Amino acid sequence: MAEIDKLKICIEKLESENAYLKTLLEQAGIEYKPIDAISPSSNALFDPNQDSRIIPEKITHNHARLFYSYFWGRTDVYSKRSQNKTTGKAGYYPQCDNFWKQGICPKASGVKIKCKDCHHRRWTKLGAAQIENHLHGFKEDASDVIGIYPLFPDGTCRLLVFDFDNHDKGAETLDNANTDNNWIEEVDALREIGKANEIPMLVERSRSGKGAHVWIFFDTPISASLARRFGFSLLDKGAESVNMKSFSYYDRMLPAQDYIEDGELGNLIALPLQGQALKHGNSAFVDENWNAYPNQWIALQNVSKLSASKIEALLIGWNISSTGMVMDSGVSTEKDDAKPWERNEQLHAENVSGKVSITISNQLYIKTDNLKPRIQNQIRRMASFLNPIFFRNKAIGLSNYAQSRYIYLGEDNSGYICIPRGLLEHLIEKLEVSGIPYTVSDKRIDGRKINVTFIGELRESQKEAVSALLKYDYGILSAATAFGKTVVCSNLIAQKQVNTLILLESSALIEQWENALSTFLKIDEKLPEYKTKTGRIKKRKNLIGIIQGTKDTSTGIVDIAMVGSLYKKDEFHPRLKEYGMVIMDECHHSASETVSRILREVSAKYVYGVTATPFRSDGLERINEMLLGPIRFKYTAKERAEELGIDYFIVSRFTRAVSPHGRDKHHINEAYEIIKNNDLRNEQIADDIKSCIATQRAPVVLTKFIDHAEVLYDLLKNSADHVFLLTGKKSKKEQREIRAQMDAVPVTESFILIATGQLIGEGFDYPRLDTLIMATPVAWRGLVEQYAGRLNRYFEGKQNVMIFDYIDAHIPMFDNMYVKRLKAYKRIGYKLYDENQTEKQTVNAIFDSDSYGAVYEQDLREARSDIVISSPTLARRKVTRMLAILKERQEAGVKITIVTWHPDAYFYGYDIHRIELVETLRNAGINIELAEDSCERYAVIDNEIVWYGSMNLLSKDDVEDNIMRVVSTNIAAELLEMTFKKGNRLEQYGVVE
Numbered sequence: 003m004a005e006i007d008k009l010k011i012c013i014e015k016l017e018s019e020n021a022y023l024k025t026l027l028e029q030a031g032i033e034y035k036p037i038d039a040i041s042p043s044s045n046a047l048f049d050p051n052q053d054s055r056i057i058p059e060k061i062t063h064n065h066a067r068l069f070y071s072y073f074w075g076r077t078d079v080y081s082k083r084s085q086n087k088t089t090g091k092a093g094y095y096p097q098c099d100n101f102w103k104q105g106i107c108p109k110a111s112g113v114k115i116k117c118k119d120c121h122h123r124r125w126t127k128l129g130a131a132q133i134e135n136h137l138h139g140f141k142e143d144a145s146d147v148i149g150i151y152p153l154f155p156d157g158t159c160r161l162l163v164f165d166f167d168n169h170d171k172g173a174e175t176l177d178n179a180n181t182d183n184n185w186i187e188e189v190d191a192l193r194e195i196g197k198a199n200e201i202p203m204l205v206e207r208s209r210s211g212k213g214a215h216v217w218i219f220f221d222t223p224i225s226a227s228l229a230r231r232f233g234f235s236l237l238d239k240g241a242e243s244v245n246m247k248s249f250s251y252y253d254r255m256l257p258a259q260d261y262i263e264d265g266e267l268g269n270l271i272a273l274p275l276q277g278q279a280l281k282h283g284n285s286a287f288v289d290e291n292w293n294a295y296p297n298q299w300i301a302l303q304n305v306s307k308l309s310a311s312k313i314e315a316l317l318i319g320w321n322i323s324s325t326g327m328v329m330d331s332g333v334s335t336e337k338d339d340a341k342p343w344e345r346n347e348q349l350h351a352e353n354v355s356g357k358v359s360i361t362i363s364n365q366l367y368i369k370t371d372n373l374k375p376r377i378q379n380q381i382r383r384m385a386s387f388l389n390p391i392f393f394r395n396k397a398i399g400l401s402n403y404a405q406s407r408y409i410y411l412g413e414d415n416s417g418y419i420c421i422p423r424g425l426l427e428h429l430i431e432k433l434e435v436s437g438i439p440y441t442v443s444d445k446r447i448d449g450r451k452i453n454v455t456f457i458g459e460l461r462e463s464q465k466e467a468v469s470a471l472l473k474y475d476y477g478i479l480s481a482a483t484a485f486g487k488t489v490v491c492s493n494l495i496a497q498k499q500v501n502t503l504i505l506l507e508s509s510a511l512i513e514q515w516e517n518a519l520s521t522f523l524k525i526d527e528k529l530p531e532y533k534t535k536t537g538r539i540k541k542r543k544n545l546i547g548i549i550q551g552t553k554d555t556s557t558g559i560v561d562i563a564m565v566g567s568l569y570k571k572d573e574f575h576p577r578l579k580e581y582g583m584v585i586m587d588e589c590h591h592s593a594s595e596t597v598s599r600i601l602r603e604v605s606a607k608y609v610y611g612v613t614a615t616p617f618r619s620d621g622l623e624r625i626n627e628m629l630l631g632p633i634r635f636k637y638t639a640k641e642r643a644e645e646l647g648i649d650y651f652i653v654s655r656f657t658r659a660v661s662p663h664g665r666d667k668h669h670i671n672e673a674y675e676i677i678k679n680n681d682l683r684n685e686q687i688a689d690d691i692k693s694c695i696a697t698q699r700a701p702v703v704l705t706k707f708i709d710h711a712e713v714l715y716d717l718l719k720n721s722a723d724h725v726f727l728l729t730g731k732k733s734k735k736e737q738r739e740i741r742a743q744m745d746a747v748p749v750t751e752s753f754i755l756i757a758t759g760q761l762i763g764e765g766f767d768y769p770r771l772d773t774l775i776m777a778t779p780v781a782w783r784g785l786v787e788q789y790a791g792r793l794n795r796y797f798e799g800k801q802n803v804m805i806f807d808y809i810d811a812h813i814p815m816f817d818n819m820y821v822k823r824l825k826a827y828k829r830i831g832y833k834l835y836d837e838n839q840t841e842k843q844t845v846n847a848i849f850d851s852d853s854y855g856a857v858y859e860q861d862l863r864e865a866r867s868d869i870v871i872s873s874p875t876l877a878r879r880k881v882t883r884m885l886a887i888l889k890e891r892q893e894a895g896v897k898i899t900i901v902t903w904h905p906d907a908y909f910y911g912y913d914i915h916r917i918e919l920v921e922t923l924r925n926a927g928i929n930i931e932l933a934e935d936s937c938e939r940y941a942v943i944d945n946e947i948v949w950y951g952s953m954n955l956l957s958k959d960d961v962e963d964n965i966m967r968v969v970s971t972n973i974a975a976e977l978l979e980m981t982f983k984k985g986n987r988l989e990q991y992g993v994v995e
Contacts (some may be wrong), residue, residue, distance in 0.1 A: 047291040052283025055294045061277075065299065066133040072219050072302060073273050074160040075150030079125035080132065081270050083147040090175045094149045094270055097126035118267065139277015144209070147276045153257040153268035158223035162233050163271055164192060164254045167213035179210035186292075188248055189214045193290065195240030199316070202306040207288050208272070209279035214288075215271070221307040227260040232313045239320045241379040249386055249408040259396070347384075349436040353377035358433055358440040364605040366426055367418040378419060384429060385412035385421040385628060390621030411598075411628055422602065423609070424476060424631040446475075446607040449500040449582015452559055453526040456496035458489055463637055463645065468493050470635035471610060477634035478589060478611040478626065482642045482830075483791025487612045488518035491585050495523060495560065498608055500582030504562045505600065507591040512548060514767065515562050515587070519546050523560070530557045549575065565597050574603050583608035586630065590618050590784070593625035601629045614791055615784040639787055640831035642794050649802040651835035652827050654950075654968065655690065656976040657683045660812040673813055674778065678710040683808070687777055688717040690806050694773050695722050695752050699804070701773040703756040704789055706780075714777060715756050724753040728761055737761070744768060749799075759785070762792055769795035774805045781819040786826035804835065809950075811938050811980060821952035824848055825964045834968045848966050849951075851959040857967065858941070858949060862887050865896050865943050872901040872981060873956035874937040876919040880956045885926050892927060900956065901981055904932040931981070938981065942974045950977070 049055055059065070081094040098117055100106045106122050108115050117123050128150070135146040152159050166185045167178040189205060193216070196203040204217040220229070233255045240246065258269045275298060279285035286294040287301045295301035353376050359369040370378055392405045412421040421429075433440050460468065467479055467490050481487055495502050504515055529541045547556035549563035556563070556577050568575040584604050589611025591597050601609070611630040617623050627633070643650050659680045677683055687703070694701045703718075705711050708729045715727045724747050728740050747753050755762075755771070759780070771793050780786060793803040807823060810816035828848035849857070862869060862884075869891065871884075888898055900923055905916050924930050941949040949955070950973075951965030 047293070049293050052286070052294050053281060055296055056280060056283065056286060056298060057296050059297075059299060061134055061137045063130060063134070065137060066130045068299070068303070069137065069273075069275065070130075070133055072161070072217075072305070072307075073150060075128075075152045075271075076154060076267075077128045079151060079267060080128035081149040081151075083144055083149070083272070085143055085145070092144075092175075092177060094272060096267060099124040099126050118265070136273060137275055137277055139280065142278065144276065144278050147209075147272065147278075149270045149272040151267050151270055153226050153259070153262055154223065155262065155264075156223075157226055157261040159226045159229055159257050160220050160223050162218040162220075162229045163256045164216040164233075165256060165271065166215065166254060167208055167210070177210035178208070179212035181212075184248065185213060188250065189216060190290075191240070191244050191246055192216055192237075194244050195236060198243060199236065199239060201236065202308070204302065204305045205288055206274040207284055207286055207292065207294070208274075209276055209285045211282070211284045215274065217274075217305075219305060219307040220313075221309050224310045224313065225260075226257045228310070228313060230255065230257065230260060232317060235317055235320050242376045245375040246379050247382070247414045249382075249410045250406065252407045347380050347432075349377055349380055349432050349438055351436055351438050354438050356439075358438055359443070360426075360429070360440055361418075361443045361445055362423060362426065363445040364423070364603055365420045366423050366429065367415075367420055368429075370414075370417055370419055381419050381421065381429070382410070382412050384425055384432075386410040387624050394621070409622070409625070411602075411625065422628040424628045427631075445605070447579060447582060447605045448607050449502075449580065450558075451499055452501050454496050454499060454560075455524045455526070456493045456522060457524050458492065458522040460489065460493060461486070463641070464490050464493070467635040467637065468497065472497060474631065474634055475607060476609045476631040478613065478616060478630050478632065479635050480613055480616045480633045481635070481637040482639040482794060483614045483788070484642060484794035484796070485614075485637050487587070487614075488515060489522055491587075491610075491612060492519055492522035494585070494610070495519075495583070498583050500608070501558055501580065502560050502583040502585065503577070503581040503606070504560075505565050505568075505584060505586045505597070506562060507565055507588055507594070507597065509550060509564060510761075510766075511587060512550065512562055512564070516546060516548070519560060519562075525559060527559050530559070549577075565591075565600055568600055569596055569603075574600070578603060579605060581606045583610075585609075586611040587613075589613045589626055589630055590616055590623060592629050593618060593620070593622040598625065598629065615787050617782075617784040619782040619784060638830065639790065639794065640829070643831040646794070646796060646800075648800060650830075650832045651802060651804045652832045652966075653690075653804055653806045653835045654809060654966070654973060655686065655806060656809045656811055656973060656980070657686060658812070658980075659683045659810045670815065673815055674706070676813065677810055677816070678705070678707055678713070678778065683810075684713055684717060687714065687775060687806075687808065688721075691718055691754060691775055692721050694775075694804075694806075695754065698752070699773045700752075700770045701754055701775055702762060702768075702771050702792060703754065703775040703777055704759045704762060705756075705777040706759055707778065708758060710778065711756050711758055718754055718756065722754045723747075723751040726753065726755045726757075728755065728757040730758060730761060759789060762789070766792060767795065768792070769797040770800075771795070772797070772800050772803045774803075776805060776807045776823075779808070779810060779816045779819040779823075781822045783822065783826040783829070786823050787830055790827075790830060790832070805832065811977075812936055817938070818952070821964055824951055824966055825850075825962075828964065834966055848964060850965075851953070851961055851963045854949075854953070854965050854967070858955075859887055861941075861943050861947050861949070861967075862891065865891050867896060867944050868942075869896060869898045869944075870901065870942045870978060870981075871899070871955050872933075872938050872940050872977075873954045874903050874933075874939060875954050875957040876902055876916055877954075877957040878915075878919060880958070881919050881922065884956060885923075888928070889926075897929070898927075899929040899931060901931045901933055901937060902956070903937050904934045933981075936980075938977065940977050942977055945974045945978070946971045948973045948977065 079096055081096050083092060083094050085092040096117055098107075100122050101117075102110050104110050108120060108122070128148070132148055136148045138146075140146055152161055152163070166180075166189055168180040193203060193205060195201075196216075201218065204219075206215045206217065208214055234252065237246070237252065256269050256271050262268045274285050274287065276285040280298070283294050287298055288294050353374040355372040358373070361367040361369075368381055373381075386408050389406055389409045392407050395405060412419060414420070430440065430442075464486055467481065471477060471479060471494060479487060479490065481490075491504070504519075506512060506515065525545045527545055529543070529545065531539050531541050533539055542555060542557050544555065545557055545559050547554075547559070547561040549556050549561060549567045551564070551567055558577060558580055561577070561581075563575070568578055578600070584606045586592060586597070586601065586609075590613045592601060592611065609630060611626060613626075616626060616633060657677070657680070659677045659682075691701055691703060703711075703714055705714065708731050711727060711729050715725065719725050724743070726740050726744055728737060732740070744753070744755065749770070755768070774789060774793055776789070780789070790805060793805075805827070807820065809820045825848075828850075832848075834847060869888070892898060902916075902920070905920075920930055920932075939950070939952060939954055941955055946969055948968050948970060949965055950968075952963045953959060953965045
């Protein structure tokens with residue numbers, strides 16, 4: 003016993019000394035790793051015989067009760083492990099009492115269906131027997147291993163777990179084993195955070211032996227939102243003192259959501275102490291040296307459970323001492339959406355010993371040996387942002403299996419934090435604001451000087467763009483289509499006088515760039531020599547080289563390269579390190595994996611991006627600015643319209659395409675099938691195009707679908723002197739031939755171009771176009787601007803441009819898309835076209851929620867005969883105001899009709915309030931029409947003035963709402979027909995069929 007006491011005293015002294023030495027290291031800002039940070043086997047204290055460490059325990063009913071008192075999830079459903087004998091993939095599946103029962107289970111009849119979607123499902127309840135079998139591990143194939151669903155239907159949970167298994171696609175064949183050892187360092191850091199904040203945690207090495215779960219238990223059910231807020235706050239608190247080199251912590255937490263919808267199960271977690279795995283030392287609770295505890299059950303019982311009051315107290319305390327480092331509470335907020343460098347994360351001088359050392363090369367390299375963990379984590383967070391795809395998926399109920407909550411563009415490498423070079427200014431600004439000294443070492447490649455002269459002439463706006471870019475070594479030019487970005491870049495090359503690489507994502511742009519560079523640059527250099535495959539020395543034929551696929555005529559002077567040709571089989575093209583300047587065309591593609599890899603490899607001194615739209619449909623445009631720097635000069639489509647000095651019009655057409663399912667939701671592809679196969683709609687489009695030809699216009703017809711383009715071609719092939727069909731179905735050679743034929747069309751002859759949007763997107767140049775027929779709906783503003791940009795080219799005699807837009811009001815998702823396009827049209831300077839001006843207000847425009855009110859109310863006050871307002875929802879404030887405005891019109895004999903949803907047709911809300919408002923309107927003498935199938939958002943005044951858009955004119959406005967005002971008897975008639983035709987009551991509203 004005396005010997006044991008001596009050993010205890012010795013251990014205490016060593017622990018005390020160890021803690022003291024760690025403190026000295028931290029005070030000196032010297033980073034250190036736990037002894038097991040690389041792998042447990044490298045740790046001298048790690049026992050390689052993990053299986054023999056664990057004391058076997060005879061499993062009883064009491065063990066099952068104790069086990070479940072910690073790992074407490076839903077009991078009305080659970081999952082079992084199952085392994086496919088053919089593929090080796092293992093998964094966990096919820097158990098159903100009706101599984102494979104003949105006459106009940108659809109699968110027994112060969113029907114493919116997910117259990118969660120089956121009306122015959124009857125989940126099997128979790129009981130002591132299943133838990134005991136799990137702990138025993140009777141089945142050699144581990145098919146008695148179970149998993150629980152920790153999130154209860156009422157939105158509460160009794161545990162929080164961080165899952166450090168590998169969930170990449172294909173990892174199921176190896177029991178989700180990790181392929182590297184980074185997870186070990188992550189778990190150690192999390193364990194350290196728990197220890198520093200006195201949070202009891204239990205670490206389990208998972209069944210593969212190459213992964214882990216970190217468990218935190220609660221003594222009573224608490225709301226999952228509180229548990230998750232606690233988890234996120236714990237991580238953020240830990241970032242003040244513990245190095246966190248990864249942002250995957252934020253993706254690993256279960257429950258993964260605050261609540262679940264009816265019938266949903268939420269995320270599953272496999273339970274520990276699996277009988278078979280435990281025999282090999284896995285699925286076991288482990289200590290700080292990754293050794294399995296000899297008595298697993300004592301280890302479990304020794305873990306305290308947190309109370310809700312304790313959690314609340316911790317959150318309050320952490321908020322008081324907040325450093326502004328909290329990244330997320332599980333919900334995307336306006337604060338989260340700020341750019342990383344705009345977050346209020348002040349750096350602190352006391353976290354730096356000496357100066358911050360920054361090296362600029364292909365990335366920014368910040369040396370960490372004199373930085374404390376807190377400032378290291380803050381620097382890392384500058385290169386991170388919330389993943390919009392994650393939150394979009396979450397909002398619509400899609401899986402986020404392959405999506406991270408955060409996107410992080412940094413990494414740690416050999417004692418340096420590496421972040422994108424586009425963050426340089428913002429890093430320096432933060433250091434200077436905090437009074438932190440720093441040094442900058444420039445290791446970028448200057449390239450070699452070239453003799454080159456610009457032989458063109460810049461417009462004033464182009465001179466401003468060049469001037470803005472020349473002030474910086476990196477940045478983005480955002481300029482609308484037809485601005486002349488290739489001309490600006492040519493001038494930039496001449497100004498910098500260094501060898502340059504042009505990066506392209508689309509091969510369609512190669513010829514355009516080659517022509518522009520040849521036209522605007524005079525390069526006074528010798529043709530370089532190269533060695534052929536047979537060893538012969540030859541000279542290049544052109545000073546401008548091209549790297550595309552197997553073709554490589556690069557000169558190292560001025561080269562054009564496809565990004566896919568610069569990175570193959572994990573190797574970069576050897577020339578990539580030679581250039582002094584790199585220009586990325588259509589740089590909104592920088593977020594793609596290949597382009598991102600290349601830009602992070604580029605060490606050129608000057609790096610610029612050019613684009614017509616800096617926005618991306620997936621919301622990842624922040625990556626562009628991190629890799630290339632901020633937008634240095636912006637030239638909008640609206641400015642281009644003003645520069646050309648012509649009018650830009652929208653011609654709105656309502657279609658009669660109707661969903662066969664009424665209000666039922668359907669997949670986007672099904673909705674597209676409805677409109678592209680609608681004969682009346684296609685004939686309506688064809689008639690508009692024929693009218694364009696009759697008035698000497700030059701139309702391009704854009705659709706998303708090849709078969710739809712072919713249908714329209716058949717309807718129009720004899721409607722002009724030349725009708726061209728340009729789709730991806732045609733070969734590259736055929737596409738080039740069509741372009742040549744188009745270029746040969748005389749101005750005196752008519753033509754129609756029918757094409758798929760993908761082929762008329764980036765870089766398409768045909769100046770004669772003045773009319774765009776939007777044959778299928780799109781929503782993203784970047785695409786709208788891109789398509790509209792086809793009309794922006796200067797062409798002698800062009801007097802105006804028009805976009806014919808088709809409103810599929812009866813199909814809700816397409817109606818919503820039109821509202822988004824409306825907003826985009828307003829942004830780029832388009833006006834609504836009015837064929838019949840009247841004596842009334844001549845305002846034909848697109849309004850937002852702040853600007854429409856006065857004009858709309860004036861229209862109401864000037865009404866002479868009829869007012870029809872269709873507003874799906876009602877709000878008391880709006881109804882009261884409208885009654886006051888309309889009272890005088892009623893007394894003057896104006897007939898007023900309001901269309902709104904029938905109370906029974908609402909998807910949500912309290913019917914009693916709406917019923918009361920409907921009665922209020924009826925009592926005021928207003929005619930009420932209750933809609934059950936569809937209800938649009940519009941107002942028609944005197945059968946000619948139309949207000950149409952996303953506004954509910956008798957309910958609350960939203961800041962994102964837009965609405966158009968147009969004077970058109972045709973549009974007015976179309977809207978009233980959509981609403982009232984079923985009852986054959988059109989005559990009441992001045993419309994005669």
